Each structure stands twice: as structure tokens, then as C-alpha cells.
Amino acid sequence: MALPVDPAAGRPARGAALGWRGRERLLALAFVGPAMLVMLGIVLYPFVYNVYLSLTDMGLYTFRNPSLQSPLWKNYAEVLGHRELYVVFFKTVAWTGVNVLFHVAIGLFLAVLLNQPIRGRTLFRVLLILPWAMPQYISALTWKGMFNYEWGVVNHLLQKAGLAAVPWSTDPFWAFLAPLITNIWLGFPFMMIIALGGLQSIPQVVYESASVDGAGPARRFFSITLPMLKPVLAPAVMLGTIWTFNNLNVIWLVSNGGEPSDRTHILVSYVYKAAFTYYRYGYAAAFSMILFLILFALVWMQTRVGRATEASW
Amino acid sequence: MIGRAGIPEPSAAAARRERRARRERALRLGLTYAVLVAVSAVAVFPILQIVNISLRPSDQFASTSLRLIPEGATLAAYRTILFEKDFPRWLLNSIIVSLATTIIGVALASTAGYAFSRLRFPLRRAGMMLFLVSQMFPATMLLLPLFIMMRRLALLDSFAGVIIAYVVTALPFCVWTMKGYYDTIPRDLEEAARVDGTSDLGAFWRVTLPLASPALAITGLFSFMTGWSEFMVARVVISSKKLFTLPLGLENLTSTFATEWANYAAGSFLVCVPVVVLFVVLSRFLVGGLTLGGVKG
Secondary structure, eight states: OOOSOOTTTTOOSTTOSSOHHHHHHHHHHHHHHHHHHHHIIIIIHHHHHHHHHTTBOOOSTTSSSOOBOSSTTHHHHHHHHOHHHHHHHHHHHHHHHHHHHHHHHHHHHHHHHHTSOOTTHHHHHHHHHHHHHSOHHHHHHHHHHHTOTTTOHHHHHHHHTTOOOOOTTTSHHHHHHHHHHHHHHHHHHHHHHHHHHHHHTSOHHHHHHHHHTTOOHHHHIIIIIHHHHHHHHHHHHHHHHHHHHTOHHHHHHHTTTTTTTTOSOOHHHHHHHHHHTSOOHHHHHHHHHHHHHHHHHHHHHHHHHOGGGGGGO | OBOTTSOBOOHHHHHHHHHHHHHHHHHHHHHHHHHHHHHHHHHHHHHHHHHHHHHSOGGGTTOOOOOSSOTTOOOHHHHIIIIISSHHHHHHHHHHHHHHHHHHHHHHHHHHHHHHHHOOOTTHHHHHHHHHHHTTSOHHHHHHHHHHHHHHTTOTTSHHHHHHHHHHHHHHHHHHHHHHHHHHSOTHHHHHHHHTTOOHHHIIIIIIHHHTHHHHHHHHHHHHHHHHHOOHHHHHHOOSGGGOOHHHHHHHHHTSOGGGHHHHHHHHHHHHHHHHHHHHHHHHHHHHHOOOOOSOO
16 A cells, blocks of 8 residues: 655655655665665575576586486485485474474463563563573584583483483484474574563453453453464464474584484485585485475465464465 | 442452452462573573583583582683683674674665565565565575585675675564564654655654664664574685684584583683673563564555
8 A cells, every 4th residue: 555645746846756656666676675686696596506406416526517417307306205305304394393382382371471560570581581592503502512411411400300311312212302402492582572572562451351251361361362462473483483494503403413323304404414414416406495395385384274374464 | 349239248258259369369470480480490501501611620521510600610711712712803703794794684674674564566575575485495505506606706705705694694584573563653653754844765764763773673683693693604604714703613612622611611601691681681672673574564
């Protein structure tokens, strides 16, 4: 919708040669142009180049003179024909789903607690935001140290509580759980802050009138809080899904590059290993494309399924 | 207390109900604090770990003691990192890279976000989508082409190379945040300014932009953090030691002997302090300022 008033109409001064529509276009070009140029150059060019790369046999020995594969889709066929892909895909979906679920649940819960008029809530907000404030690679490496079998503090606490030490780095299940716990810890403050902002925009009157009508706390939460938070949470959940799905740092650093024996990969770390440890550039490029398409489909489905997201789209 | 028919209830029953309500409130408050304290402890714990390790004397590196301040605590690691390692240089490099990323990122995002929020133009939706879709590219899809492209443009092993990459990394989220926040500012204010004879640019610069300062603070914070914490791109682009940023320098410490762990922890703590302080100072802007705008609207 254009601005309803054309302020230049009755004013023959500056900008009168162009109408509001013309000025709007010009302003848009000047404002969006630079950002778009940077994005196109640094994102679109690599994307197109990656498509080309995915059709070649580029590797360590063919770095300077890669040739096109025959058939052209050979890399794609190899990726899709690999049974491992489906295992890793399943792990990635589990990784993303569990992470985002816990981020939203913990974040929302804490936001509701912090939204009460209690003493010291600024202090708690500051403390609870710390996992987000710390540089990711530092937290990841610190957690990796904390999960160390012999001298890590997690096992130490478990043993003090009378439980057995957990093989965090040698057993595939626990080795996958370690980065998962790390990432849940890392991600809840973002959702908490988003939810807190949303909660503060809900007028108190709505709750009061609901109480008068006899709605209990649970009813108020599900009938008022959640629906009114949806427009705020939906884009955050979408972004969170994308970031978690593609989170290379945490899984790579905590599991030490997929150990034990490449059993703790999600798709993005799997590709990273193929590209930068095994130097299979063409294959990795094809894998990246497939990864991108999977994520694109997931996000598309998420926006379709959640009717509520319509409001914010 | 007024009963259903407007007749005052017997006072004993009312007092009893009042007592029960008060007890329930106290219980709920107690539970609230218990949960907040427990979760805060978990949130803070890794930082305490870093502090603890950084203070350990070199013979206690594998200690499992749970004391906050280790026995025989020493600041030797801080001395080593500040005076014997290249830490000050990494710090300076990181400050240069992060500040440049922040300035360019805020300039681009505040203008682009404004256009997406206020102006109608061809390809507007496509532009918003491009920002979203770019977030879905896996890191591997960008790293290798980026590397090759930067080699052609002679941007390898330069600050310019990483700064460009960081601006692009931070930009989509920043544009979204700015757009979402502009959406919440009433248009009437700008229109009034325009009617009073202010130019289009003046309406943006003097009316809307100052009102968007919470979002500007957040955008700046995220741009800065991107530059401050990024590792993967830096590793690909930068190779000479004198250009190392903090993440590269710290990683370099971990790849040597185990005795360096205290140094590494001391370095980590020093790296955390500025961002955490910045975050805490700006955290009042975060609540409410972080409105992610949708594509529509």
C-alpha cells in the first residue's frame, strides 16, 4: 500500500518533477540497492558456481582442470545412492526437531516466569541470556571439555550423584547427545527474548477479563498467550529451524568432527568433512545442493502446515 | 468481599479463602525462584568453568575439583596471554574487523529494512525472499566458491575479504529485524513531517531512524558479534599470522600442547568479556526490539 497522502502535491518545491511514485522507486533503489548488490555478489554468485561445481569431478588432483562428469548428474546419483545419506538425514531431522522443541519450550516457560512482576527479574534475564552472548566456538569447546570422560565436570557430577560415568566421546548415542545438550543450552535464550517481547505486547486487560469470565491459568495460557504469541514466534521458529539444521559449529566442535568414526554427523557436518577433509569438491557441491533443497522443502512445509504463520508472512 | 447476590459473605470464610490464596501465591513465587535459580546456574556454569581453568596452576590441569577458585589459583595464564603471546594483536585485528562489519552492516540494514517496510517497488517480495533463502545455504555451499572468488579478486588473506563475508552473514537477520521494527512505528509521524515540508530523506533520517534506535542497537550488536566470533570463514580466508583474528588465534593455542589449556581459557574469558558486557548493556533493547518482520505486510 502506498502512502495515502502525497505530501508533494501542493508543494512545488523539491522533488516536484517526480511524483511520489517515482520518488518512492528512486528511494527504494538507493536504499535496497547496496544491500542487494552485496547479497547478489556474495550469495548468488557462489550459489551459481556451486551448481556448476556439482556437475564436475573437482577434487584435490583435479583442482585446476576439473572436467564435467558424464553423465552430468553423476555426483547427485552418488549422493542419493549412498545408504548413509538416509541415516544422516534422519539424524538431522531429529537433531533439528529436538533442538527447536526444547528451545521454544524452555524459552517460553522462562519468558512466562520472567514476565511476572518479581524482584530481581533483570538480574535473571541477564544471567539467562549469557549462553547467547558467549561466542559459539568458545561455548562449544568449553562444553566439549566438560563432557570429557575422565576429568570432565559432567561425569564428575554424575558420579557424585551415584550414577555411572557416561562415555560421551566413544559411544555414538552419547556422542550425539553431547552436542545436542550443548546446542539446547545455546539456543533457548533467543526464544526466551523473542517470547518475552511478545508477552509484553499482550495487554493485561485481556487476561483480566478472561479471569473475570472464569478462565484458569492453563486456559489463559492456551487461549490467550499462545495464540497471541504465534505471530511473534512463527518467524523465530522458522529461523531457528534453519539455523539449527545448518549448525556446523556445535556438532563439529563438540563431537570433534564426527567422532566416533563419523557416527555423529548431521548433513552439514557430513558435507563439510567430504569437502575439506577428503577434498571431494564436486561431490560435496552436489551434496550441498541436495541439502539446500531438503531445507527449502522443510521450511516451505512448515509455513504451509502452520496456518498461523500466514499472519506473519 | 461481595457474595453472588451482593450480600457480604461471612467474614470467617472470606478470611480462610484469603489465607489460601496468599499461601498459593507464596508457593508459586517460591517455585518461580527455584526454577529461575536452577536454570541460571546451568546458564552461567560454563563461564565459571572457563574462569576456573584459566586460574589453575599448570600442574592441576586435569583436576576434577568442583571449587570455583582452584587451589593455588594463579593469574599466570593471563600474564602469558597478554604479554608473551600475540593476543593483543589478535584483539586489535578482531576489533578492526568487527567494527567495520558493524558500521557497514548497520548502514545497509537500516536503509534496506526501511525500504522493505515503507516503500512499494518491483521485486520487493523477491528481495525479502532472497534474504531468507540465503540463510538456508549450507556453509559448505558458500565456503569453497567464496574461497575461489576471493582468490580471483585478490581478497584472500585480507581484512576486506572477511569483512565482506561477515556483512553478508549478518545482513539477512539484521534486515529482518529492522524491517520488523519499522513496521511497528506509525507512519503518521513521517507523514506529518512531510506535510511540514521535510524531504523524504529527512523524514527517514530525522523521524523514523531515531525512533528505531532499539532495533539499531540490536542490529549493531549482532553485526559485531558475527565479526567477533566467526571461525570457519576466517580459517579459509586468512592465512598469515599477523592477520589472525581472536578465534583463529585461540584455536591456534588449542592445537598445541595440553599445557596451553589455561592460556586458552584465559584468552576465552578475555574474549567473552566485551561481548557479554555489550550484550548485557543492550539487553533492555532486546526485549521488544527484536521483532522479526515477516515477508508480508
